Amino acid sequence: GENVEQHPSTLSVQEGDSAVIKCTYSDSASNYFPWYKQELGKGPQLIIDIRSNVGEKKDQRIAVTLNKTAKHFSLHITETQPEDSAVYFCAASRGSSNTGKLIFGQGTTLQVKP
């Protein structure tokens, strides 16, 4: 079945450094790849997403890259700040209308040390 693998499970960086989280997916029909930030006791919040017709997308300090051939995608956070500390999840789904199943990676706990 569909599977999304996410690494690392924990990541600790110094404030101002960059953080990179990587995911691989198994379903070659996947075409939508969002990243979520989840704070304790809350639902996931979308921070950036990318579709399969795009190789890279950037939004201020956050960027996502997609390699369809290798079936992996990565989240890049530059100039990290303590408020970036949270659990980050990658996910993948297929379909054009976002009504298909969204499969999550295992999550990465990011700690940004001041």
Place this chain on the structure above:
Amino acid sequence: GAVVSQHPSWVICKSGTSVKIECRSLDFQATTMFWYRQFPKQSLMLMATSNEGSKATYEQGVEKDKFLINHASLTLSTLTVTSAHPEDSSFYICSRGHQNYGYTFGSGTRLTVV
């Protein structure tokens, strides 16, 4: 942006009783909504896909008679945990997909069965 409202945010119930969780799509009609379960320090696991006007589609290993899903309108899906047991204690999260806004998640419901 899209808004998904989930209630209650937390609930404590006695073992053997049933609990209903509501998920409302406040701004867009949603023919499809999703229910996830998240145990502490783990990822979101899809339980079922809720389809307006028809039966829900359950993921493998999820008991449909225990987790009753009703999607009677285009703005409301409910999850009822029947005959709850302590092992059902978890964080339950609903979501809605939209072709323009991606997947939006509710704030989650912390269920504790005592």
